[in-house]
Amino acid sequence: MEERVLMKGNEALAEAAIRAGCRCYFGYPITPQTEIAAYMARHMPKAGGSFVQAESEVAAANMVLGAAATGTRAMTSSSSPGISLKSEALSYIAASDLPALIVNVMRAGPGLGGIQPSQGDYWQATRAAGHGDFHQLVLAPASVQEMADFAVLAFTLAFKWRMPAMILADGTLGQMMEPLYLPKRPDRTPADRTNQAAEPDWALTGTLNRRSHRIINSLVLNPAALEASVFERFARYRQVQAQEARWRYEGPEDPDVLVVCYGSVSRIYKQAIQAVNQEQGLRAGLFRPQTLWPFPAAELAAKAKHCKKILVPELSMGQFCDDVKLATAKLPKPVALACRAGGQVPTPAEALQRLKQTWACWLQDQEQEEVYYGDRQL
Amino acid sequence: MATVSYERPEALLDVPFHYCPGCTHGITHRLIAECLDELQMTGQTIAVASVGCSVMAYDYFACDVVQAPHGRAPAVATGIRRARPDRFVFTYQGDGDLAAIGTAEIIHAATRGENITVFFINNAIYGMTGGQMAPTTLEGQVTQTTPWGRNPAEAGNPIKVCELLATLDGPAFIARVAVDHANQIHQVKATIKKALQCQLEERGFALVELLSTCPTNWKMSATEAMRWVHEQMRQQYPVGVFVDRLREDQNSGRGGSAGGRHLSGPSAPEAVGLTALPAGYTHKE
Numbered sequence: 001m002e003e004r005v006l007m008k009g010n011e012a013l014a015e016a017a018i019r020a021g022c023r024c025y026f027g028y029p030i031t032p033q034t035e036i037a038a039y040m041a042r043h044m045p046k047a048g049g050s051f052v053q054a055e056s057e058v059a060a061a062n063m064v065l066g067a068a069a070t071g072t073r074a075m076t077s078s079s080s081p082g083i084s085l086k087s088e089a090l091s092y093i094a095a096s097d098l099p100a101l102i103v104n105v106m107r108a109g110p111g112l113g114g115i116q117p118s119q120g121d122y123w124q125a126t127r128a129a130g131h132g133d134f135h136q137l138v139l140a141p142a143s144v145q146e147m148a149d150f151a152v153l154a155f156t157l158a159f160k161w162r163m164p165a166m167i168l169a170d171g172t173l174g175q176m177m178e179p180l181y182l183p184k185r186p187d188r189t190p191a192d193r194t195n196q197a198a199e200p201d202w203a204l205t206g207t208l209n210r211r212s213h214r215i216i217n218s219l220v221l222n223p224a225a226l227e228a229s230v231f232e233r234f235a236r237y238r239q240v241q242a243q244e245a246r247w248r249y250e251g252p253e254d255p256d257v258l259v260v261c262y263g264s265v266s267r268i269y270k271q272a273i274q275a276v277n278q279e280q281g282l283r284a285g286l287f288r289p290q291t292l293w294p295f296p297a298a299e300l301a302a303k304a305k306h307c308k309k310i311l312v313p314e315l316s317m318g319q320f321c322d323d324v325k326l327a328t329a330k331l332p333k334p335v336a337l338a339c340r341a342g343g344q345v346p347t348p349a350e351a352l353q354r355l356k357q358t359w360a361c362w363l364q365d366q367e368q369e370e371v372y373y374g375d376r377q378l
Numbered sequence: 379m380a381t382v383s384y385e386r387p388e389a390l391l392d393v394p395f396h397y398c399p400g401c402t403h404g405i406t407h408r409l410i411a412e413c414l415d416e417l418q419m420t421g422q423t424i425a426v427a428s429v430g431c432s433v434m435a436y437d438y439f440a441c442d443v444v445q446a447p448h449g450r451a452p453a454v455a456t457g458i459r460r461a462r463p464d465r466f467v468f469t470y471q472g473d474g475d476l477a478a479i480g481t482a483e484i485i486h487a488a489t490r491g492e493n494i495t496v497f498f499i500n501n502a503i504y505g506m507t508g509g510q511m512a513p514t515t516l517e518g519q520v521t522q523t524t525p526w527g528r529n530p531a532e533a534g535n536p537i538k539v540c541e542l543l544a545t546l547d548g549p550a551f552i553a554r555v556a557v558d559h560a561n562q563i564h565q566v567k568a569t570i571k572k573a574l575q576c577q578l579e580e581r582g583f584a585l586v587e588l589l590s591t592c593p594t595n596w597k598m599s600a601t602e603a604m605r606w607v608h609e610q611m612r613q614q615y616p617v618g619v620f621v622d623r624l625r626e627d628q629n630s631g632r633g634g635s636a637g638g639r640h641l642s643g644p645s646a647p648e649a650v651g652l653t654a655l656p657a658g659y660t661h662k663e
């Protein structure tokens with residue numbers, strides 16, 4: 001039986017990760033994700049795993065690299081400034097074809113910024129997680145339930161495709177409490193960590209003088225060989241794009257306004273959409289990507305085909321909107337962007353106003369693409 | 379009948395080294411491999427190669443190897459050891475790697491007493507990138523980035539890693555040796571072996587600093603380079619044992635393993651009298 005509990009998003013993620021077989025957690029304190037580290041410090045040893053408070057995010061992410069190289073399920077978590085420091089190891093993890101989980105509970109930037117929720121690391125997560133040509137899986141939860149579910153999914157996908165997976169959450173999702181069903185406890189015991197049969201054939205487990213040595217490495221000095229390995233990795237990425245895109249749609253079949261957003265901001269707009277659909281005149285729908293990489297581009301384009309206008313609310317300055325525009329470029333539909341930054345989050349009333357405002361704009365001029373900075377229309 | 383008295387250790391693969399003539403990386407690799415053989419550790423060992431001239435150590439050692447980002451080998455080793463406490467881990471790091479970019483990682487791995495062995499190659503230079511100043515570059519030493527010699531007023535002072543780490547409570551064994559003469563080989567090997575022994579016995583962090591040559595970037599012949607280690611580097615970096623908890627435990631009768639599980643293996647070599655060896659150079663070599 002699934003267990004129904006009331007938990008904070010950060011703690012639900014941590015518990016689910018342990019249940020998903022995570023046996024190494026390495027982290028460094030930073031608000032608003034520290035509950036993950038605190039939970040791991042308490043519960044990881046009981047699960048037979050290892051918790052280390054590292055000297056920095058750089059070290060924590062490199063500890064993940066080491067643990068992942070042994071085929072162990074390992075993770076780290078941080079918030080925006082700390083994720084910048086993890087980018088070195090992320091690039092090496094991707095280049096070494098290792099699976100690992102990295103959690104970013106985003107706060108507002110740039111710089112030290114603030115500690116309130118933000119989605120300002122979208123580009124970093126989906127475009128430039130580190131140097132060089134590589135991708136990571138990016139999962140975007142919108143509830144405490146998904147914080148837990150995606151911890152499990154992230155490990156499954158990371159091991160399936162041998163690449164790093166990031167859960168891109170924000171302060172709201174990390175801090176809020178909601179009831180959820182925890183994933184089932186695995187039948188496997190922690191002792192299975194050292195079970196030879198369960199070990200993947202690429203893992204560094206010691207040769208035991210029975211096989212030739214394995215090397216996990218990202219240095220390839222021969223340009224032709226390096227190009228070939230990058231081509232091969234990107235061929236795999238194309239399969240990931242074809243198979244792993246996930247999204248949710250709620251609303252009428254052919255909405256007038258298609259709202260496209262992810263994470264915590266989608267919860268606020270969901271309320272506004274429900275309110276507007278109860279009135280006469282405007283029909284709105286919500287398209288919410290659950291994976292940001294791979295981006296559900298084809299699915300979004302199909303959904304957007306019959307709408308009149310697209311509204312993209314985000315807690316950043318148009319980073320996510322870029323992907324929406326790319327996905328719908330061939331239609332094309334007018335796209336309005338509603339930005340909040342600095343840790344500011346729209347109220348349900350503000351979301352309702354934005355919806356009505358963008359629809360009023362469309363009634364006046366069917367090609368207009370407005371941008372909202374908070375309440376200010378540009 | 380002919381007997382084989384010298385052959386390639388099994389822990390070293392039959393692959394030609396890429397190191398320059400007179401470079402001590404190769405000697406050190408061989409000595410580590412001999413110790414892995416003698417302690418029968420190879421099959422259970424996962425090595426961490428760092429960024430520097432020795433980056434391709436992964437091609438040479440017969441154990442599993444992961445290549446770490448510049449300076450992060452102790453963090454990567456921590457991850458491996460935590461994930462697989464039943465395996466041995468050693469890192470092989472240069473002075474730029476360990477004492478500049480990786481300073482935080484080595485200090486914290488040491489203070490946590492991670493059960494890993496670190497081989498620290500101090501050649502007073504950034505070898506791989508073509509001879510820039512290292513944190514260990516001697517005062518007055520000419521490098522690509524200290525063209526008039528290292529001036530401490532501008533470029534800071536050489537870092538003494540062993541002395542620094544010996545202030546911590548975490549390490550079980552810290553020693554410095556010099557790979558500067560054939561008469562040092564037994565001592566260097568015994569020290570390497572002892573550092574590995576520490577891990578076998580789960581005593582925690584062990585580090586061996588090896589004063590090493592880089593004839594190419596020092597712009598010296600192989601013999602000149604050896605002599606420079608002997609005459610210049612030893613002044614700044616005296617060889618010796620800085621921490622030896624194995625010995626303390628033996629003396630106090632404590633013995634046994636800190637980590638609980640005692641792995642059997644050959645007993646530790648006698649503690650080596652590192653400063654006692656006579657100088658091996660005449661001035662007409």
Ligand SMILES: Cc1ncc(C[n+]2csc(CCOP(=O)(O)OP(=O)(O)O)c2C)c(N)n1
Pocket residue numbers: 429430431432448471472473474475476499501503504505506507512
């Ligand atoms: C993050 C990063 N910075 C810089 C470099 C370039 N780099 C490669 S090797 C090296 C110096 C290595 O010197 P050392 O650790 O002393 O090793 P040696 O070559 O002397 O054995 C540097 C700076 C790099 N690879 N990665």
Ligand code: SF4
Pocket residue numbers: 396397398400401402403431501505506591592593594595
């Ligand atoms: S450059 Fe120096 S350290 Fe590198 S292989 Fe040559 S001699 Fe050795």
Ligand SMILES: [Mg+2]
Pocket residue numbers: 430472473474499500501502503504505512
């Ligand atoms: Mg060096």
